[in-house]
Amino acid sequence: MMIEGKQRVIGYYSDEMEAAVDYARALFKYKGGFSKQNNKWIAQISIEGKQRTVGYYDEEEEVATDYSRALFKYKR
Numbered sequence: 001m002m003i004e005g006k007q008r009v010i011g012y013y014s015d016e017m018e019a020a021v022d023y024a025r026a027l028f029k030y031k032g033g034f035s036k037q038n039n040k041w042i043a044q045i046s047i048e049g050k051q052r053t054v055g056y057y058d059e060e061e062e063v064a065t066d067y068s069r070a071l072f073k074y075k076r
Contacts, residue, residue: 017072025061043063
């Protein structure tokens with residue numbers, strides 16, 4: 001993943017779901033994903049060129065998990 005203009009390795013994983021959840025955590029940690037207006041984390045995904053909201057969450061862990069699930073569901 002690119003963080004502050006540098007390629008970074010997040011980790012090595014035994015399965016795709018574990019890797020996707022950790023990637024999503026890092027994505028939200030370093031690139032935002034927090035709605036100040038709602039005071040919640042927001043997961044969004046682009047499907048067929050349209051931005052879709054997956055949901056709003058209190059916990060970063062929840063948003064990362066659902067974001068990863070949406071990636072697997074819609075991006076395969």
